Amino acid sequence: MICKQAVCYNFRNIENETLSFDREINILSGDNAAGKTSVLEGIYLCAQGRSHRTSREKDFLRFGSSLSGLTIVYEDRERENRLGITWGEKGRRHCEKNGIPVRRMSEFIGNFRAVLFTPEHLSIVKEGPSMRRAFLDGALSQLDRQYVASLQRYTAILMRRNKILADAGINPSLLETIDIFSRQLSEEAAFLSEKREEYTRRAEGYLQAVFEDMTGGREKPSLSYTGARSEEEFYRELTENLPRELRFGSTLFGIHKDDITVCLNGREARSFASQGQQRSLSLALKLAEGEISREETGEYPVFLFDDVFSELDGGRKEYLMKGLSGRQVILTTCEKEGFSQNSNIIYAENGRFRRAAADRR
Numbered sequence: 001m002i003c004k005q006a007v008c009y010n011f012r013n014i015e016n017e018t019l020s021f022d023r024e025i026n027i028l029s030g031d032n033a034a035g036k037t038s039v040l041e042g043i044y045l046c047a048q049g050r051s052h053r054t055s056r057e058k059d060f061l062r063f064g065s066s067l068s069g070l071t072i073v074y075e076d077r078e079r080e081n082r083l084g085i086t087w088g089e090k091g092r093r094h095c096e097k098n099g100i101p102v103r104r105m106s107e108f109i110g111n112f113r114a115v116l117f118t119p120e121h122l123s124i125v126k127e128g129p130s131m132r133r134a135f136l137d138g139a140l141s142q143l144d145r146q147y148v149a150s151l152q153r154y155t156a157i158l159m160r161r162n163k164i165l166a167d168a169g170i171n172p173s174l175l176e177t178i179d180i181f182s183r184q185l186s187e188e189a190a191f192l193s194e195k196r197e198e199y200t201r202r203a204e205g206y207l208q209a210v211f212e213d214m215t216g217g218r219e220k221p222s223l224s225y226t227g228a229r230s231e232e233e234f235y236r237e238l239t240e241n242l243p244r245e246l247r248f249g250s251t252l253f254g255i256h257k258d259d260i261t262v263c264l265n266g267r268e269a270r271s272f273a274s275q276g277q278q279r280s281l282s283l284a285l286k287l288a289e290g291e292i293s294r295e296e297t298g299e300y301p302v303f304l305f306d307d308v309f310s311e312l313d314g315g316r317k318e319y320l321m322k323g324l325s326g327r328q329v330i331l332t333t334c335e336k337e338g339f340s341q342n343s344n345i346i347y348a349e350n351g352r353f354r355r356a357a358a359d360r361r
């Protein structure tokens, strides 16, 4: 999969810019606040349907403007396509593919596929479980429409169930309907956790291969999804613990609490691995995400690397560049020179983008 062009219109600090990308390495180079991450955010939005930075869509609208838009032109194995998103006043969104409106997000996500890696992802192993759940949800959403739809239903049911639990103190009659929500939630949870567990198992295989290659094979990582349960088990948890949930005023059991345990040589990496090992694991996980996407769809996703190169040491940097050869990479950096000859360099300054002349590359 190749992203050939991105057009940003009143998106973040970018007024109206068209960026063209090469099939391999593309480097967005510029000072802080130039707009580099905004471009990656825009491209990733077309893959994932939502931003990695915010859930408030009105944030995308350039200050003072009432209409904002993004278009990417990309090529998959079959043809060239165009995906577009526009936001109107109050962030109201409109999506289209090849000029045809797409109303459901589950039909928009997954047309264009990308793997995003930011400095925050470097702590995916170290931080709490929400980042690891987001990893699974992000990766699975691009590959499985049913997963997206089920996750949307799960989130909506969870919100309603939480509202009941929070309000039942003042209005106990609300509890009459809680069983329906517990049932529905368990059904979605069983489906989602099975998918997550299967993905984790697949990722483990790739993680081990990448890690062995990257570190020379002294350490063996393993992954396990902690939370896979049947519908009945989810339901039992939700019903047996209702008094506790009422005390807390929210749903304490379900896939929104699950996690992936990452181990290195059998010990939990979160507590025992060194910072360097944790970084290598994070990087390897992202590369594994790309491999699974290729296995599933027959083509590599586009790799988006936001400012991670400055955070990686020489060995890992070199491994990454070698490991990604032949795939499309769009990366950002504050560095201004020292790029390899064959990369496409785009200089960013105050929301403007300029492709470097061939002799500067």
Ligand SMILES: Nc1ncnc2c1ncn2[C@@H]1O[C@H](COP(=O)(O)OP(=O)(O)OP(=O)(O)O)[C@@H](O)[C@H]1O
Residues within 6 Å of the ligand: 011, 012, 013, 014, 030, 031, 032, 033, 034, 035, 036, 037, 038, 039, 059, 060, 061, 062, 063, 307, 334, 348
């Ligand atoms: N809606 C918006 N309208 C106008 N400007 C915005 C909007 N949202 C963010 N900005 C500004 O856009 C600028 C570019 O941000 P961005 O994160 O893309 O920069 P960057 O090039 O990635 O910088 P860094 O190297 O520090 O990561 C920032 O100054 C930010 O405050």
Ligand SMILES: [Mg+2]
Residues within 6 Å of the ligand: 036, 037, 038, 306, 307, 332
């Ligand atoms: Mg940035």
